[in-house]
Amino acid sequence: MMQGRAWRFGDHINTDLIIPGRYLDDPSPSNLAAHAMEDADPTFPRQVRQGDVIVAGRNFGCGSSREQAPVALKSAGVSAVVAGSFARIFYRNCINVGLPVIICPEAGSMVRTWDVIAIDMSRGEVALASGERLSFAPLPGFLLAILEEGGLVPYTRARLKGR
Amino acid sequence: MGILVRAIMVPRTFAEKVLSRASGKDARTGDIVTARIDLAMSHENSLLVLTAFREMGAGRIWDPEKVVLLFDHRVPANTVKAAGGHKTVRDFVRSSGIPNFYDFREGVCHQVLPEKGHVLPGMLVVGTDSHTTTYGALGAFSTGIGATEMASVWATGDLWLRVPETLRLVLRGPLPEGTSAKDVSLRIIGDLGSDGADYQCVEYTGPVVDGLSLSGRMVLSNMSVEMGAKAGICFPDRKTLDYVSHRSRAKLAPVTSDQGAELRETVEMDMSSLGPQVAKPHAVDNVVAVEEVAGTPIDQAFIGSCTNGRLEDLEEAERLLRGRQASPKVRLIVAPASRDVYIEASEKGILASLARSGAVILNPGCGPCLGAHEGLLAPGERCISTTNRNFKGRMGSPEAEVYLASPATVAASAIKGEVADPREVRA
Incomplete structure (x- = not known):
């Protein structure tokens, strides 16, 4: 169960907006966090707090395969991304770095910035500030397992050890 | 035997055929399969792959022959940090015996890999770059992945993939003078939208595609990701086989969709009056x-x-x-x-x-x-x-x-x- 303040964004938020290419020569999480979302909302890097949730429209994370995009969000404190739909590489990258992703098209129109929302990944439920609940299809078991391990690195480490 | 009979009876899409071969299973659209990777490409972000690879505790690369590394994004190194990244990867390449490494001089990955004969029709290719879809122009199922999952590919040689639905585009011509593959691609993306082919395997067919050179087809396949596609395929023809056989001595096994395979949609587009697009x-x-x-x-x-x-x-x-x-x-x-x-x-x-x-x-x-x-x-x-x-x-x-x-x-x-x-x- 996660709970956090919502940041609302629109459709087609691309990976250049999430972390611009001009900052990618330094892959350290602190550098990425310092510039997360700054071209979409310059206040984001300063005002984001641990546990905040991004709520966006269609095609979130379109563009480059850069894994620095979900790393930037996670390092900045974002606990989950809820969107109407995701671009496929970004979606995979989120799971692989241990950042929960939720496909929930209704959330975009019902959540406002600073609403506090709660997410239950295994039940597939978003609880809104109003008390209303939205359901989403839970991730397939093996993806949930990767998330629960904290990402693909610890998951594969365990898998390799088990061999 | 059951699987074999079904495989013969049921017409298959290109995506199903490549992913069945790579997973050793009867892979149908919508299935999630664990597929063996034929070719794994990374550029500068091989630094991130390497970091994750080491953190996973993986000892050695599953098959160094199947990995291609090169530098193209920041060459020659534009910052001290970029230079440091290059150096770390270079040292790793030398110590781990990866035979296919192109240092800063060779050019952009998506031109270099086809040009050097690494990409063959029917292959399953992944790369840590979204424009890895480019190799679909040679009839490979080719898609972009992230750095951490590439580290897992380096360690195990396999990757989970969902077998995508197929969107077939039939491009009618002839293409007017003064227009090129880029105009065709921009028109398609303008019409379908930037998530219009989300998760799909796009098949480019029709007289316009037949008439394009491999370079032109690479434009279509390359830009497929800009409408969300997982792969963008041009079926191999004489031009493809000529291109590949000049660059590789490998035995070729081209794959196409079967007649009557189940497609999500077929869209006909008339390009005969197309002008330059922006x-x-x-x-x-x-x-x-x-x-x-x-x-x-x-x-x-x-x-x-x-x-x-x-x-x-x-x-x-x-x-x-x-x-x-x-x-x-x-x-x-x-x-x-x-x-x-x-x-x-x-x-x-x-x-x-x-x-x-x-x-x-x-x-x-x-x-x-x-x-x-x-x-x-x-x-x-x-x-x-x-x-x-x-x-x-x-x-x-x-x-x-x-x-x-x-x-x-x-x-x-x-x-x-x-x-x-x-x-x-x-x-």
Whole structure:
């Protein structure tokens, strides 16, 4: 169960907006966090707090395969991304770095910035500030397992050890 | 036996056939399979792959022959940090015996891999770059993945993939004079939207595709990801087999969709009256006919990238620029996609001609496409570019604007100092 303040964004938020290419020569999480979302909302890097949730429209994370995009969000404190739909590489990258992703098209129109929302990944439920609940299809078991391990690195480490 | 009989009876899509072969299972659309990877490409972000690979506690690469590494995004190194990243990867390549490593000189991955014969029809290819879809032009199922999952591929040789639905585009022609594969691609993305092919395997078919060179087909496959596609395929034909057999001695096993295979949708598009197309800022699907934006002043014009930095692109631009000067208001920048392209364009006099017209010729590489170096934009500036993305901040300042177009349109615009119709400049 996660709970956090919502940041609302629109459709087609691309990976250049999430972390611009001009900052990618330094892959350290602190550098990425310092510039997360700054071209979409310059206040984001300063005002984001641990546990905040991004709520966006269609095609979130379109563009480059850069894994620095979900790393930037996670390092900045974002606990989950809820969107109407995701671009496929970004979606995979989120799971692989241990950042929960939720496909929930209704959330975009019902959540406002600073609403506090709660997410239950295994039940597939978003609880809104109003008390209303939205359901989403839970991730397939093996993806949930990767998330629960904290990402693909610890998951594969365990898998390799088990061999 | 049961699986075998079904495999013979039921017509299959290209995606199903490649992923069945790679997973050893009867893979149907919508299934999630664990597939063996035939070829795994990484560029500078191999540094991230390597970091994750070590953190996983993986000892050695599952099959070093199947890994190709190269540097193209920041070559020669543009910062001390980038240089450090290159050095770490170089040291790893030497110690781990990866035979296929192209250092800073060879060019953009999506030109170098086909050119060096690494990509074959029917292969399952993954790369830590979204434009890995490019190799679909050779009939490979080829898609972009992230760095951490590439580390897992290095360790295990396999990857989970969902078998995608298939969207078939039938492109009717003939393509009018003055238009090229880039115009076709921009028109398709403009019509379908930037998530119009989300998660799909797009099959490009029809007379327009048959008529395109491999370079032109690479433009279509390359840009597929700009409408969300997982892969963008051109089925192999005589041209494909000629291209590949000049570069590889491997036995070829081309794959096509079966007649009657179940497709999500077939869309017919008539390209016979297509004119030059331009994607306006800040979205690739914000596409209009060039006439609608002609006259918009520009500060920079860029010809290059994994989309349009190939020999025929440089030739197309040079035909317009030959004997003319780029507008003094415009910084014209040209980056051949690879060393081979650079050498060939140089020997044909194309680079000298472009330089006479005022172009700055960069080394082969991604150059300014991703806003890393070699020609960033200042606030308020406008660039017209043959690249693949015009997102806010893509080529420098978030207050700059990027217009996407074909090499001919970019060359015509460089001459006029404003967005221009190549058919008028040519006349």
